[in-house]
Amino acid sequence: MATWDLSNTKHHVLICNGSSCNQAGAEELTQAIRKEISSQEMDDTIHTTRTRCNGRCHDKCVVIHYPKGAWYKDLQPEDAPDFVYSLRANDDYIAKVSHSFDGQVFERSPGVVKGIFKDKEKVNKVSKIL
Numbered sequence: 001m002a003t004w005d006l007s008n009t010k011h012h013v014l015i016c017n018g019s020s021c022n023q024a025g026a027e028e029l030t031q032a033i034r035k036e037i038s039s040q041e042m043d044d045t046i047h048t049t050r051t052r053c054n055g056r057c058h059d060k061c062v063v064i065h066y067p068k069g070a071w072y073k074d075l076q077p078e079d080a081p082d083f084v085y086s087l088r089a090n091d092d093y094i095a096k097v098s099h100s101f102d103g104q105v106f107e108r109s110p111g112v113v114k115g116i117f118k119d120k121e122k123v124n125k126v127s128k129i130l
């Protein structure tokens with residue numbers, strides 16, 4: 001257990017360690033990102049947290065960056081250097097962004113699977129029609 005001083009944190013990186021992401025290499029990805037953060041001497045400004053499933057299993061391995069609100073898909077250990085560098089540059093790692101938040105709209109990147117409706121009322125209406 002640890003209680004870190006987060007007063008210099010600028011980036012919070014949530015690394016999905018749910019079962020689908022774990023089967024796709026989330027442990028190796030977690031280690032690669034943490035190693036790269038240390039290599040780039042960013043330990044004081046980038047904090048990482050392992051999470052359970054984030055509800056986007058198709059996008060495995062999923063990583064989320066706050067406060068930017070950028071969600072990433074298909075991240076592999078070999079992406080770690082460019083991903084961490086993008087944080088350092090205060091930029092997005094564009095090649096793997098699945099969703100981004102501009103402060104008002106949470107937008108899905110082109111080609112990213114839409115997924116299942118979360119609005120239960122609409123799901124029930126569709127079910128009744130089918």
Ligand code: FES
Pocket residue numbers: 016017018019020021022052053054055056057058060062
């Ligand atoms: S296990 Fe990672 S999004 Fe579901």
